[in-house]
Amino acid sequence: MFEATAQNRNNRKVEGLFRLLFLWMTCMLILPVALILGVLVYRGGPAISWEFLFTQPLNNMTAGGILPALVGTVWLVVVALIASVPVGVAAALYLSEYAPDNRLTRAINLAIINLAGVPSIVHALFGLGAFVIFFRFGTSILAASLTLAVMTLPVVIVATRESLQTVPLAFREACWNMGATRWQTIRKIVLPNAISGILTGVILEVSRTSGETAPIMFTGAAAFIPFLPQGVLDQTMAMSLHLFVISTQVPDVPEHMPFGVALVLISMVLAMNGISIAFRVYLRGRKKW
Amino acid sequence: MPELAHAADRRDAAWWVDRAVQILVLAGGLSAIVFIAGIFVFITREGAGFVFDRFDFREFFGSPRWTPTSSHNPTYGALALIAGTASVTGLAMVVSVPFSLGAAIYIGEFATGRVRETLKVLVELLAAIPSVVWGFIGLSIMNPLIIQVFDVPVGLNVLNSGVILGLMAAPIMTTIAEDALKAVPDTYREAAEAMGATRWQVTFKVVLPAARNGLVAATLLGVGRGFGETMAVLMASGHSINLPTSPFDSVRALTATIAAELGETAAGSDHYGALFVLGIFLFLVTFAINFAADVFVRGGQRKRRRRGRRPAASANP
Numbered sequence: 317m318f319e320a321t322a323q324n325r326n327n328r329k330v331e332g333l334f335r336l337l338f339l340w341m342t343c344m345l346i347l348p349v350a351l352i353l354g355v356l357v358y359r360g361g362p363a364i365s366w367e368f369l370f371t372q373p374l375n376n377m378t379a380g381g382i383l384p385a386l387v388g389t390v391w392l393v394v395v396a397l398i399a400s401v402p403v404g405v406a407a408a409l410y411l412s413e414y415a416p417d418n419r420l421t422r423a424i425n426l427a428i429i430n431l432a433g434v435p436s437i438v439h440a441l442f443g444l445g446a447f448v449i450f451f452r453f454g455t456s457i458l459a460a461s462l463t464l465a466v467m468t469l470p471v472v473i474v475a476t477r478e479s480l481q482t483v484p485l486a487f488r489e490a491c492w493n494m495g496a497t498r499w500q501t502i503r504k505i506v507l508p509n510a511i512s513g514i515l516t517g518v519i520l521e522v523s524r525t526s527g528e529t530a531p532i533m534f535t536g537a538a539a540f541i542p543f544l545p546q547g548v549l550d551q552t553m554a555m556s557l558h559l560f561v562i563s564t565q566v567p568d569v570p571e572h573m574p575f576g577v578a579l580v581l582i583s584m585v586l587a588m589n590g591i592s593i594a595f596r597v598y599l600r601g602r603k604k605w
Numbered sequence: 606m607p608e609l610a611h612a613a614d615r616r617d618a619a620w621w622v623d624r625a626v627q628i629l630v631l632a633g634g635l636s637a638i639v640f641i642a643g644i645f646v647f648i649t650r651e652g653a654g655f656v657f658d659r660f661d662f663r664e665f666f667g668s669p670r671w672t673p674t675s676s677h678n679p680t681y682g683a684l685a686l687i688a689g690t691a692s693v694t695g696l697a698m699v700v701s702v703p704f705s706l707g708a709a710i711y712i713g714e715f716a717t718g719r720v721r722e723t724l725k726v727l728v729e730l731l732a733a734i735p736s737v738v739w740g741f742i743g744l745s746i747m748n749p750l751i752i753q754v755f756d757v758p759v760g761l762n763v764l765n766s767g768v769i770l771g772l773m774a775a776p777i778m779t780t781i782a783e784d785a786l787k788a789v790p791d792t793y794r795e796a797a798e799a800m801g802a803t804r805w806q807v808t809f810k811v812v813l814p815a816a817r818n819g820l821v822a823a824t825l826l827g828v829g830r831g832f833g834e835t836m837a838v839l840m841a842s843g844h845s846i847n848l849p850t851s852p853f854d855s856v857r858a859l860t861a862t863i864a865a866e867l868g869e870t871a872a873g874s875d876h877y878g879a880l881f882v883l884g885i886f887l888f889l890v891t892f893a894i895n896f897a898a899d900v901f902v903r904g905g906q907r908k909r910r911r912r913g914r915r916p917a918a919s920a921n922p
Contacts, residue, residue: 327803327806330803330805331803331805334805335804335805337707338715339711339715340707341704341708342707342708342711342712344704345704345705345731345772345775345776345779349731349772352742355746406634406636407630407634409630410633410634411634414627414631423638424638426895427640427641429898429899430892430896431637433826433829433830433833433891433894434641434644434887434891434892435832435833435860435887436835438648438833438884438891440864441867441880441884442643442644444651445650445651446643446647449651469637473637497619497620497622498623498626498627499619499623526735527733527734527737527738528735529735529835530836556735557737559737559738560737560836563744563840564744564840582738585733586733586734588733589730
């Protein structure tokens with residue numbers, strides 16, 4: 317029989333206290349960021365207009381807009397996606413559908429963890445040494461995007477692998493029993509059921525790629541280029557580097573401009589993540605099994 | 606039916622396609638290993654000249670004098686840079702480890718339903734904020750704030766970058782720690798609850814000890830993140846070479862040094878090589894941290910599997 321003894325009441329009080337403590341801790345992680353976002357919107361909001369987004373920078377970047385940086389970021393992201401999505405999906409297919417539980421698989425997993433964990437500036441050194449110098453791409457969109465592609469490969473791999481693994485084994489077994497090969501099973505059964513999960517991973521990679529600065533600083537992005545890139549061997553401006561440059565390197569930038577750039581950049585990134593999350597929630601809602 | 610068995614055995618086009626795909630996806634899997642090896646090979650290749658000609662172990666790890674641009678006597682002592690990175694990362698961990706673990710416990714053990722999903726989404730969004738934006742926040746919001754509150758001349762210092770870095774590392778630690786808590790089988794909780802334990806008793810006496818390895822891995826990955834962070838530290842730490850004695854000293858981090866100086870060096874010069882040697886050092890340390898985190902996660906998995914339980918979530922990013 318349950319009795320509300322002194323000990324029980326005390327336990328309940330302690331539990332309530334701990335609950336509050338942990339809730340407070342969680343809020344302490346989220347509230348400062350919410351405040352910061354508020355400040356960015358408050359101080360950067362007035363800077364944003366169609367003109368700001370779609371005109372060239374003027375007067376040594378102290379006036380005008382951010383068009384070349386926006387276009388440059390789009391170039392970098394698109395080329396990086398073209399390079400990394402096929403490789404990432406292939407790697408995830410291997411890990412999820414083929415890999416036996418052996419040393420090689422463990423080594424691949426460790427390599428993926430490390431690709432995600434190596435400092436971004438080390439990726440920059442790698443991009444410089446490998447793509448710019450060794451493969452002679454020069455400082456170009458191609459070199460910068462390939463560096464970004466290597467760096468964000470784990471994002472695609474992990475998201476794809478997770479979504480492949482949510483497809484029940486029974487689906488595959490049913491298909492195998494009809495005499496289908498592994499690849500036929502993957503193409504007709506596994507991929508159609510996992511494609512939307514893979515897409516959320518790709519969206520996450522877009523978000524990640526568009527915010528990175530260090531890996532592109534020495535491989536293809538430049539502080540100021542007065543025209544739009546024409547091909548993958550051109551250098552380009554980028555949003556993230558533009559924010560760094562106008563907030564630290566250029567004197568006499570009116571205060572609202574870097575806030576405006578930061579706001580545009582963070583809105584892009586959070587919008588991408590938001591889409592990815594909404595997509596995931598929607599998919600979970602209509603899952604058939 | 607022998608003809609059916611024969612038909613299934615035929616190496617037709619589909620069989621060969623299957624084979625080709627198998628090799629292709631294996632290549633995709635191997636590419637991760639190729640890239641990580643490539644990173645090491647290429648940064649070593651660029652740094653090798655410096656290592657053989659100029660590198661002095663005692664100077665590099667023992668001297669705080671980093672003066673690569675001095676015309677008559679350039680010195681390459683990385684001690685102050687290492688101290689800068691260590692102080693910033695250390696402060697970041699002091700700030701963020703308790704809060705991250707607390708948040709993970711709240712999300713994993715106390716929150717339910719919609720609150721829990723919302724918090725998880727928010728934490729995920731925090732992790733998405735680009736590091737250059739964090740650096741800008743340090744520069745333009747935290748800097749004046751610190752000057753005003755603590756009445757110090759410069760607000761770009763260990764405190765500023767430590768707090769920024771703590772906020773940056775927290776979402777990752779929270780997510781991985783929460784995974785570790787989730788991996789503790791519910792039967793453990795049910796057993797404890799059946800003995801009359803309250804929620805926090807279950808958490809402290811049963812769940813946390815069982816998830817210990819995963820929590821250590823989460824902390825390690827947070828350290829790795831702080832250690833390797835570049836833009837935020839470059840912009841918020843003050844970037845002056847210093848052996849810090851207080852949180853209000855400006856410091857310079859290893860990563861920030863590479864980012865700031867690489868653009869101004871001639872390829873192949875001593876200075877250029879020295880920056881790549883810093884890169885090799887960063888690579889090796891983060892590799893060791895990630896490897897250790899992986900070992901901890903696997904240790905936890907093996908123990909639980911031995912007891913015939915569901916394996917823990919992995920520490921994958």
